[in-house]
Amino acid sequence: MPVYKAPVEDTLFVLYDVLNMENYGNLPGFSDAPRDLVEAVLNEGAKLCEEVLQPLNVVGDTIGCHRNDDGSVTTPPGFKAAYEQYREGGWLALSADPDYGGQGLPVVLNAAIGEFLSSSNLAWAMYPGLTQGAMAALHVHANDEIKRTYLPKMASGVWTGTMNLTEPHCGTDLGLLRTKAVPQGDGSYKISGQKIFISAGEHDMSENIVHLVLARIEGAPAGTKGISLFVVPKFLPDADGNAGSRNPVSCGKIEEKMGIHGNSTCVMNYDEATGWLVGQENKGLPAMFVMMNEARLSVGLQGLSQSEVAYQNAVTYAKDRLQGRSLSGPKAPDKPADPIIVHPDVRRTLMTMRAVNEAGRALVLWTALQADVHHRSEDAAEKQKADDHMGLMTPVVKGVLTDLGFDNAVKAQQLYGGHGYINEWGMGQFVRDARITMIYEGANGIQALDLVGRKLGANGGRAVMSFFGEVGAFCSQNKDDAALAPFIGSLSKGLKDLQAATMWFMQNAMAKPDNAGAGSTPYMHLFGLVAMGYMWAKMAKAANLKLANGANGTEERMNAKLGVARFFFEQMMPETAAHLARITAGADSMMALPADAF
């Protein structure tokens, strides 16, 4: 059975030694979160994940969700009780707005807990995860009446949320959607249509389910300009604001899928269900994007989370499994063979996972901290810079961490040999569960297009120039630090490749947009390497500082940080040049064949 231990110490290292979280005390909510409170919250969250959620992970995979004849859905044994415990702990409210029942603590803290939740039980964590996404969309776009009706119920976890975008004929291209909304003259609408792939669409864990639904108001323009966002609850709120009469929205089917069996992926049928407009008519897509950006960061974290738990189990196995002898002579001569962790190729596997996990964690937490700055700062320039960062980094976090998270789950499974392929050891579940993160909330090809087609050029390239400036300045400032020099050299080279690729797009994609599409996926990964490289350089600097100042019991961890940093720069960073070569080769080799030649 798989094991999991939440990486509380590494999270604290990132928050305080790398991101200097104590410098943000001027932001609302941060002064309520001194380090001892943050540590307590992380440890409490870790406990819940390790003791309650992780043991249910295999249960969820094996038993899955069941749709009953009356259309109700039963979640796997233990899921509801665990949710009860989570709900009572107030976890959903952690970083929610205090005006609507939230605790107002930093979003970055919520992100840290989010990793632990997904590592321990991804399918389970999606239920509250979608609720938080729905809360974010309502918080920004709904009117106050809707907010007062829904947000406190969701912050307390009594009601959960979903997002309803996809229809059978449209996923990526929402302009094609057909679900319709008919105004009733009383401010409400009747919503009719079918939505598919609705995670947590129906279940038995909460008193009510709040569906956020994209639909087209009768007579609205075609395409994406005619889409509106609605809130459609499973039960209509009564006069006291409690779940009242049943709304005609129901689960028609649970999809049979490759993984995340513990989450109910539903076909949802809307038969003149009552809903209310969120935000303005025909402005549903931008409103939903608030939710999607929130969700995309979470999905990046989910990719990372599967890589982390898979890594931990691979390490355990690599230390236990005796097979063969070290190339440099027996390391456990008293045993029939050496543990496989002596083999360099096994080390390569473990180090690759770890290099991604630790840099990915830093990258997500850095980005989540920018969300806090964006939402809470009163300095307009600071807010804008934070927003720029988030917009730029969201597709990178989503696309790169889920691609690599999946790859790493596969690597961890590989380390088990045949035992990785049978269900008994549980490694296949990480692979199958991680797989969805590359697909949902915008498949990774869409993330790459978002980065290249939308984020790079936004506001005259302000966001990307700011990022290049920051990384470049870090390199300049630290290039004479002998302990950092090899890392800085590699990072500078990576940055140069990234800048050259960006310049190439500027010069070659305007006149020929296919050049942007053709290079988008390599560019996203090139960007991810530089962003992770920047995190590694900052972590190495922090580790050196800690070692110089008396590491206080963390010597081994700090030395390991430096070791993994070296691995990252030597083994992973060289890929930037290959990506640059791919990008600058352009679209011709991809577009030359007629479609019929495939």
Next chain:
Amino acid sequence: MPVYKAPVEDTLFVLYDVLNMENYGNLPGFSDAPRDLVEAVLNEGAKLCEEVLQPLNVVGDTIGCHRNDDGSVTTPPGFKAAYEQYREGGWLALSADPDYGGQGLPVVLNAAIGEFLSSSNLAWAMYPGLTQGAMAALHVHANDEIKRTYLPKMASGVWTGTMNLTEPHCGTDLGLLRTKAVPQGDGSYKISGQKIFISAGEHDMSENIVHLVLARIEGAPAGTKGISLFVVPKFLPDADGNAGSRNPVSCGKIEEKMGIHGNSTCVMNYDEATGWLVGQENKGLPAMFVMMNEARLSVGLQGLSQSEVAYQNAVTYAKDRLQGRSLSGPKAPDKPADPIIVHPDVRRTLMTMRAVNEAGRALVLWTALQADVHHRSEDAAEKQKADDHMGLMTPVVKGVLTDLGFDNAVKAQQLYGGHGYINEWGMGQFVRDARITMIYEGANGIQALDLVGRKLGANGGRAVMSFFGEVGAFCSQNKDDAALAPFIGSLSKGLKDLQAATMWFMQNAMAKPDNAGAGSTPYMHLFGLVAMGYMWAKMAKAANLKLANGANGTEERMNAKLGVARFFFEQMMPETAAHLARITAGADSMMALPADAF
């Protein structure tokens, strides 16, 4: 439901335009296989695969194998009838020795059919696949009595075969195995022990199952030097050579696993089962390696096969699915959106798959042809060169084509978005089935070590020098061909990187073997890129020649070949430099951390 069409035309192009199969007419068996016969065999095999086996693929995945209370195993509905049809077609005998019931046709033809079989139904194809592997081992190592008893029954498909290596505590490190063999004084042995992960270990498709079992004769030396190979039939042959009394070897359990559900992966219990020695006492490992090398080539082909069928389905979907508009303006203005094949990133996905599939096919067929030369030529130098090639290329084919085959199945699934994740479309099965090919018959990390640790240095590097010489000569001969020049430039650069990496090992791995282990996986993939690049250059040359000589209706296919060749060299070959950088960075960053720091 997935579709499949066997790539008969591309196979013929490789056999006749690239490998010039008609030049091998002097080898026994080749004169019996003129082009029209080869075409007929391929078309007949294609029909069986497309019409009989492919429709059973989802059935096998969904229903799987069932162990009954009496220890017998029922295969999925239709599997037995399909096997009957295959058996009656004489397919198992195709390239088997005519002295023992075989047809003696070239092995390369059997390999071509092998791809079709695995593409259409991997789990099913493993039953006859393992039989062919077992036949190969018996053919080389068994005495004539055993050969006469078993080979004709296996060639006719009336009996099937298995290989029994793994035990719960040992997979890679067979020196640890415990299954014991006690001589009975009559030439037979009593075999006792437990084997795990035995594919096709028990089933209802054949009259008898011939287990090849590694075991330790009482009193044999410890480690790999005390292992012998035995043939242990499920039913002991009677005086007429038919299946007689039941031997105490039985299936204790079928493993629950990630994929290949249609194949029965058994725990096999040997309780003083009667067996006979194959080859010499304590020389079981080299004998089993004959079977494993055969099997490893087949497994490389299996990886390729899943990539091919996944590609075909991805193409169908990419032409059908309407979503978004081309970056360069609408391509299907009469439809609500363009088919997604207009998008460059979708093209990148398809071209990547195709570039691997076509080069992989050529590489496998080239290697299988060397097997024919090795087995059938009477020219000692030619035989040795062919054997060198096979030894060198086997780990590359197995490791690289299965790694890439799996990656490609994932890419194909990705192209379907959410529809790829649900079972309905069948794309997940290709991913789950392909996954095993990276693991069994020696996990890919072991293939990489075999290449670097064993094959590179064998006979003073004779095999690798011969390969470098051949590729280098091809580059020199064709560098002034304007139509080939860009390809040759890229191939030469890749070859230079490969030679530099090889040189680096020579200079740095003798004194410090961990440097070989640390670089082994990147080296295997670097080798694979150069080998596939060589195939692409040869295919491009053949395509140009065909176009110049009047392509006779194949213009579109030949132009597509050139297009995919360009994609390979522009988009995939740049990776060689990154691999070289990884290799020459050495083992230090992997080995520096103490095991406890993981």
